[in-house]
Amino acid sequence: MSTPLIGVSKSMLKIKELINHVANTCLNVLITGETGVGKEVVAQNLFAESSRSHKNFVTINCAALPETLLESELYGYEKGAFTGAHKKRYGKFLTADKGVLFLDEIGDMPLALQSKMLHVLQSGEFSPLGSDQEFKTDAWIIAATNQNLEKSIQNKTFREDLFYRLNIIKIEIPPLRERPEDIPALIEYYFRLYRSEYPNSQGSKPDAETIKRLCAYSWPGNVRELQNCMKKQMVLDSWEKIFEELPAERNSAPPAPLQVDPPGDTPALFSSDHNPERLSIISEFVDLSTSSEKLFEDISLKKIKKLASDKVEKEVITFVLDKVGWNRSKAAKILKVSYKTLLYKMSEFGVHPPVK
Amino acid sequence: MADPKRLLIVDDNEDILSTFYEFFNSLGYEVKTANDGFAALKVLREKPGFFDCLITDLVMPNISGVGLIAIVKKEYPNLKIIAMTGYGDQPGALASEAEADMVLFKPIDLFKIEEKVSALLGQK
Numbered sequence: 001m002s003t004p005l006i007g008v009s010k011s012m013l014k015i016k017e018l019i020n021h022v023a024n025t026c027l028n029v030l031i032t033g034e035t036g037v038g039k040e041v042v043a044q045n046l047f048a049e050s051s052r053s054h055k056n057f058v059t060i061n062c063a064a065l066p067e068t069l070l071e072s073e074l075y076g077y078e079k080g081a082f083t084g085a086h087k088k089r090y091g092k093f094l095t096a097d098k099g100v101l102f103l104d105e106i107g108d109m110p111l112a113l114q115s116k117m118l119h120v121l122q123s124g125e126f127s128p129l130g131s132d133q134e135f136k137t138d139a140w141i142i143a144a145t146n147q148n149l150e151k152s153i154q155n156k157t158f159r160e161d162l163f164y165r166l167n168i169i170k171i172e173i174p175p176l177r178e179r180p181e182d183i184p185a186l187i188e189y190y191f192r193l194y195r196s197e198y199p200n201s202q203g204s205k206p207d208a209e210t211i212k213r214l215c216a217y218s219w220p221g222n223v224r225e226l227q228n229c230m231k232k233q234m235v236l237d238s239w240e241k242i243f244e245e246l247p248a249e250r251n252s253a254p255p256a257p258l259q260v261d262p263p264g265d266t267p268a269l270f271s272s273d274h275n276p277e278r279l280s281i282i283s284e285f286v287d288l289s290t291s292s293e294k295l296f297e298d299i300s301l302k303k304i305k306k307l308a309s310d311k312v313e314k315e316v317i318t319f320v321l322d323k324v325g326w327n328r329s330k331a332a333k334i335l336k337v338s339y340k341t342l343l344y345k346m347s348e349f350g351v352h353p354p355v356k
Numbered sequence: 357m358a359d360p361k362r363l364l365i366v367d368d369n370e371d372i373l374s375t376f377y378e379f380f381n382s383l384g385y386e387v388k389t390a391n392d393g394f395a396a397l398k399v400l401r402e403k404p405g406f407f408d409c410l411i412t413d414l415v416m417p418n419i420s421g422v423g424l425i426a427i428v429k430k431e432y433p434n435l436k437i438i439a440m441t442g443y444g445d446q447p448g449a450l451a452s453e454a455e456a457d458m459v460l461f462k463p464i465d466l467f468k469i470e471e472k473v474s475a476l477l478g479q480k
Contacts, residue, residue: 018394018419021394021397021401021419025423025426027426160446161446164422164447164450168420168423169418169420169423170418170420171418329371339369
């Protein structure tokens with residue numbers, strides 16, 4: 001049974017509507033979003049709403065397997081195709097025929113396999129390793145990644161032609177911190193789910209104040225992190241303990257703009273430097289808590305320049321967009337960049353309109 | 357024109373949309389616009405058979421132009437489709453594969469597009 005897509009935010013409602021409109025087209029889908037936002041859940045919902053729901057939903061994680069293994073998992077092999085191939089094995093493409101093949105972490109697929117994948121997507125045909133027979137496949141391809149594939153294309157780690165072939169329909173799932181209104185619904189859902197899974201648990205439901213705190217937290221691990229907290233609560237039954245265990249600097253509601261490491265945590269290298277303002281500026285771009293050796297490796301003026309200008313650019317872009325009611329054409333004119341540049345920068349910096 | 361032809365124009369660039377709107381409107385076409393593939397699909401499904409021609413950009417969020425063309429060709433085979441792209445060959449090739457009636461590369465002269473639309477719709 002697939003997990004329902006939980007959420008009441010505008011962005012989640014739009015994703016649900018989009019799924020509803022495209023599930024029966026079986027066009028290639030690319031799902032993007034940070035780790036833990038629920039990319040597989042969206043894929044399962046597409047599958048569940050499609051006419052293929054009575055067939056197989058086959059998942060393969062392109063980052064988890066070494067190249068050769070990934071290839072044989074995808075395409076299968078004939079007996080004797082390589083040392084250790086004692087018997088014939090069907091690949092995921094065949095298992096997913098008439099169903100869905102979910103390619104998770106597609107951004108991590110090695111280039112050689114990307115070109116093979118492209119060929120299969122173009123022709124609908126493939127041959128298992130060690131076989132000269134061509135098989136037809138009618139698998140609906142849904143791919144997912146937490147990477148910015150446009151960037152990977154620039155870095156030559158992802159094929160542009162494969163990107164466009166996968167990106168026929170794109171579903172972008174925003175991180176949980178951008179849609180805090182979904183948090184109460186998620187809490188409610190997972191509380192009930194884990195209650196039924198652990199019927200003897202004493203874990204109490206969060207009260208209004210706790211829910212408020214949970215909504216204010218930034219959830220860097222997204223829904224998966226929230227799930228883990230709910231599971232922990234079933235065992236610990238103490239929201240206080242759970243809050244204590246959340247990464248401290250993100251726990252307090254408004255993050256301090258400049259963070260100064262307490263003197264005790266500052267490495268010896270910097271303990272003699274008593275200029276807190278300087279340290280706080282540097283600490284925004286360099287991790288000062290590492291050893292001095294590692295630190296010197298990390299400090300590069302070029303890198304810091306990029307980080308610093310990115311940070312300022314992001315703020316300026318958000319500021320201007322906000323002023324013009326998120327009209328991107330107007331903002332581009334004000335910022336004196338092309339519309340395309342603005343869109344690129346917005347996606348690079350993860351600038352999204354506020355969810356109402 | 358006694359019977360104005362109906363166009364749906366799809367692009368995620370508001371400037372292009374408004375330019376196209378003004379231009380085709382001034383030539384007597386009845387024009388509707390949508391700013392991405394999903395919005396366009398909803399408009400088309402709301403009024404099946406209403407439009408004569410779809411002019412769409414290819415690289416857009418949610419449903420891409422290629423996706424829109426593939427869906428529309430299946431659901432409304434009589435609708436004429438012109439694809440426009442500014443992103444090199446890849447999306448254009450995919451649009452042809454999805455059976456767009458015509459693929460044009462940006463920047464495009466508006467009068468040229470009107471000629472193509474007119475020819476596709478069998479006017480003049």
